[in-house]
Amino acid sequence: MLTKLSTLYKTTSILLKANIVAGRPTNFIRMASSLIKDKAFVNGEWISAKSGATYNVTNPATGEVVGSVPDMGVADTEDAIQKAYKAYQTFKKTTAKERSEKLKKAYKLMMENKEELARIITLENGKPLAEANGEIMYGAGFCEWFAEEGxxxxxxxxxSPFPTKKIFTLKQPIGVCAMITPWNFPNAMITRKACAAIAAGCTVVLKPAEDTPLSALAICEIFEQAGIPKGVFNVVTCDRGNAPSVGKLLCESPLVSLISFTGSSAVGKILMKQSADTVKKCSMELGGNAPFIVFDSADLDLAVKGAMSSKFRCTGQTCVCANRFLIQEGIYEKFVARLAEAMDKELKVGNGLTQGTTQGPLINKRAADKVATFVEDAKSKGANVVRGGQRSDVGESFYEPTLLSNVTSGMLVSKEEIFGPVAGVAKFKSEEEAIALANGTSAGLAGYLYTGDCAQQWRVAEALEYGIVGVNEGLFSTPEAPFGGFKESGLGREGGIGFGIEEYLEVKYMCLGGM
Incomplete structure (x- = not known):
């Protein structure tokens, strides 16, 4: 199988390059790649929706159809839950060593096929191929990490305080785990959740994002080849019309013990309400509104480098993207000028498959419309457009990397998560003011601060009400560290030593008497 995948990838790669140069459509990859699937995956079988319905997956850069998948509904999802529950009765009895070995095989397979997996991400998500390759490395890392954590x-x-009793605690898998994952990291957000669950001995029913199901189905193929047993990892695909009812069933089913969701805070709250009647454990990684604080003492080169990586990665479509740039007044003008220079030098808008592209499309036209609305709101309230500020002529889902100065707290770019390539820069005077501005939101996922003052590093990092804080660092995600937020940015942690796998475990207290 590995030889077959490698040969198919080489063929696909050559054809892709030729078609890109010639300006021809690239949707032939559906036929050329063994990792592109047009069926859902339940109980180890590739299946269609009971209704026979399908929907198309399109490339946001071109609008071309790159695949089609089943549009499944409640009946399909109920069947997947039943199969996962049945598989759990056996899988929970497997040894940690056995599960570890299968996840290690999955890691190896993912790394051997990383270029093909990355191209699938770029075709359905639009992110530049270099970033997609980075995501596969990151996603595969969770296979390896949880193989060891398990x-x-x-x-x-x-x-024991009693001479005739012995006290023990056991950790056991929680059961069937439902997962709903986002489109911005269609590989890594799945492995971060599913590998932890599988390592713990749980089974999974996953609903991937409607826009990016192909990456999820490619993982099914990888897991199947790695020997993950039937019914342990199940993927139900559906379009937007069926998504609410499928999500509701995953939350309300008494056979599901946990719901894990990455997405907006608004949707997360709905899922938590729907899970209440079954007192289901909820693991939520929700929206952010990350402050990026730069003090006068900061290394300006380092701060600009961090701003570029934290703001414009994935075209600004990550939950930990810097959303509000708070710059101390002594270096405000210099920072804006330097950031503008870096944007001119480093950012290139285009198709993610085109060499040199750093800024792909937003996930769809609606996302680009939202960004345009935010920029117009800021302009109407006094913000200055330093760079960009308009739709790109590359395509309807593209927006120019944008830099706004004189941003205030009353603008949408300050109050809400932008999820696009817009950097809005505001000014502050004191440390106390910066902390107040940074914490003045219901979100609490990630924050950044840049300062050359060691004491200030500790003071501000501890004062920020965020689950993740980058101190003089714009990129911090790694399987080895816990990922999650404070306040309305979520519940629980993913990844990290102990944290990620603990979400999928129950603690049992056993008292042995008559000793």
């Missing part, structure tokens, strides 16, 4: 799940022997 073997370190330990209970405890507790010192």
């Amino acid at each position: 073997r370190r799940v330990q209970g405890h022997v507790v010192a």
